[in-house]
Amino acid sequence: MTESRSSSPAEYTWPERGHRRLIGKRLSRVDGPAKVSGKATYTYDVHRPGMLYGKILRSPYAHARIKSIDTSRAERMPGVKAVHIIQGPGTEIFWAGDEIVAVAAVDEPTAEDAIRSIRVEYEILPHLVIDTDPQRAGDMAKPTAEEIVGDPDAAFRQAEVVVEGVYGLPVITHCCLESHGLVAEWEDEENLLVHISTQAVSSIPNQMARPLGIPAGNIRVKMDHIGGGFGSKFSPDRWGIVAARLSKLAGGRPVKIMLERDAELMVAGARPSAYGRIKVGAKKDGTLLAWESTSWGTGGMGGGGRPPLPYIFEIPNQRKQHTAIMNHMGSARAWRAPNHPQACLLTMAALEDLAAELEMDPLDLFLKNIELTGRRAEIYRQELQIAADLIGWKTHWHPRGDQSHGPMKRGLGLAIHTWGGRGHASNCDLTIHPDGSVEIKLASQDLGTGTRTGITIVAAETLGLPMDRIKVMIGDSRYPASGPSGGSTTIGGVSSATRRAALDALDQLFAKVAPALNARPEDLEAVQGRIRVKGDPGRSMSWEQACATLGGMPLTVRGRNPGPGNLTSSGVGGVQMADVSVDVETGVVRINKMVAVQDCGLIIDMKTAESQCYGAMIMGIGYALYEEKIMDQLTGRMLNPNMEFYKLAGLGDVGELIVHMMTGPGYDERGVIGLGEPPVISPGAAISNAVANAIGVRVPFLPLTPDRVLEALHKKGGHHATH
Template structure:
């Protein structure tokens, strides 16, 4: 085809004949799913049966959240273009640095060095665009066969049917407590679908609140839909909804304020107990919980009712692997380069701010280069790990470059490099701003050669942390 219209006409003439095979597309109760199920290992701690028998109050209920598709504004896809043995992919991806290796594993390219991935901007991923996927590999192969660039973007119906979704999760829960609200036991039968396989394993419920006597049995419902894709802390929203809904029902049965019941059992949250307790107290204060919350059965007039709920949750969020080069030019220009990507969450701005603050320059003085796999490798953007990763590598790279500049400037200020600092567009002696030269004057001392600092996010990095708890 010489035009897109010709290609579409040709595609419409293709007739596809399907053989209908046994299938399931709905995440039904396992009892209705027949052979489309996989029983995962049962998790048991203590003696939940005895604990529930001894509980003075018990509550039973069924809770859940369905499959949710990502509905990215920009659909999944890419443009692939070959130049001899070199492949360039203009991709909508959350993993710029990782895609070249996929092309090698699929035997499409001989070497990752011959694959360049470009993602200057993208229209959202939300955890669904880590891999090249079937269409990415097919696009590269078609481009090679056609001898010209090929663009392949999924249509909206294909997005919903094949591009994957956040897994569903449902559960039948029985939970018991003493009359004072002390949690005693938990038993749950949960199920859900992550597509055609059982990726992800059994959920860890109850979530955050670790009731000592508990049994959790999970069944994966295998459906012929798109595969499981991450979305906002994989599995955590589902586990949170099930757990907090069950505890809220129990609190209602006890006649307790659910915030007070969580505080009563706060030690069951483990090492973040003090954090959760303080957050619950502050959240209740900020939204005037004591005044606005009311027991169930609102008898005020009118059809519109207002209810209040509470939950606590957690996530790791450690920084991903990241490498950065920071370059200072003799004309005073500064750039930071790394193979990250900006999903629309401000990654460029974060990198620019860290570099600028390190150099004592305004943000507009820094050029940020990302979205190209030829830059130093960076991790995929997901799981709240991007800022932690790029900030650590950028800070180290910028500091390394600045230190080289201070070495060059120190003799002219009759000072040691360690006695100098970069502030307000100047290099000056610490505590003596009168002994200073401008940033451009300092960079001019480089002559004709630029300097580059290299930085990376290190294991056990002291620049970042992980493991957080929150209350809503």
């Protein structure tokens, strides 16, 4: 019997380059056919016997106190099975769309009728739904203390060039194409079954247990597929608890609540805004000396996050102050790389403006100061050069302001970003059955990033089997617990746990079959569906023969992360460049091309990794050009809680997208690192910089809509004859 591998952690490694049959190859996702054929089941598709439909009455006011609620008509309505007051009289409401009363009825129209029949009296209170001016926020503005690094006053005096500008980006929403929601049902008095669209299968039971007063172990959570989360789906949310309560009131019948599109945009996700007055001082050769930022932003009543400024470039002398504005725009949630897209825009736009002032190519400015990026400086240098080649920077870049004839002006812009992405805590059970079949169970979830595919690749690679021999079962809280999918931590977590489980399982299998092969277990390897003696491939048996030695008892091995061996780590960098055309007569911006160059350690599946970058660029084009949670100052409501005026990029809007993943020596040995977030950080800044390069003036705020572009041109003055 061999020793457990845990006594020799050095053996828990990824296969060397040249010994990878599947890892790092461009492989199609295993659930692709199910998704494109419509067979994949999303929470929205869950229909349970006897299921009721829950609907929620929401506050039309951004700030109010509930005076009275009359649900009597709803309660008498035929087909209404449960009415639950979520926030009762006396409660203060802090944003429009907040939940007041929920009902469950036999069908959606009845539930809607019941909601319409409920009478709520409000005392309307003054609201604040503006975030562009901290002065207007009064005592709702919460300034933090000034932070000083080095000697900014001396550094600005020493600077030969100082530029100052205001930049910002508004609150946007997550706009998940599958809205938030769930189906909750009591299987008996004590046990709850929940199908929910979530990023956190393993942690939902615990979050629901306390409010419902039952042990977490009595709650089972399931999810097969999700239509987007982006950081907005970690919690069961108030409506999740409400669905369970409605189900209880209705005798345990399943209750489905999926948010309407308007609610999804109003209350189920918002990225904090960020604005900043930025001052940068430098030498004439571009050496960065000093940074000063006065920034502000809102995340609703929570105030929002604080962008890490200056972003990536550790300018030696800094003065920084941030003000969080509390207001009635609705609460914020983590949005793909929280605080980073904001910090990236504020920093990269200021640096590009500095380059323009210095009449310097911003690529040269970035390279000049690349050591300020710290330990990844050399990686950024390589990535900048690759990106420049891919977009034709040297050919197409020109000093600020395209001087060519005609209204279409072309420009290039760039930005760089960073992220962590270490694998999260993850457990999995890998079972080898005596018939040779293999299954892996873990309570993880696939956010659309290809989690099932990654697990399958790692198990198949390790066990020497084809991918279709591996059955991956995720999305059930009864499986071994695995971390929430946030912070780009999933692939590192699940692939490390899977690798360890598969290596341990192989060790146990080798021990079983070694005598039959007349070899020591440590001399065996699993290759191409066979167990064979290393260096003597003639001495082998098929995988099936080997598994048959297990007898009647399947072999189950628990894999864990963290664990022995360095299979995952943290810290990535990326560079993006954008090539845009701007119609200076209409202010319309079109993306010609975007390039993403990204490192993320050892890549498990090149295809799904590239897909993350493509998707992130498309999402980034959305917030660069179109997206804004438009709040009405008069009514305090969101004016565009729909996909008509909350605009996302369509196929015709994204241009040519190029992805280059950094791989090979220097990258692979870092282990597996997550990728979901980093590539969405740079697009706003890169596109904003490209537009400035095209039209010769900074458009200070995202999204870069025609009105803003025209206004910037107008302020610049008389740029084109027709204005």
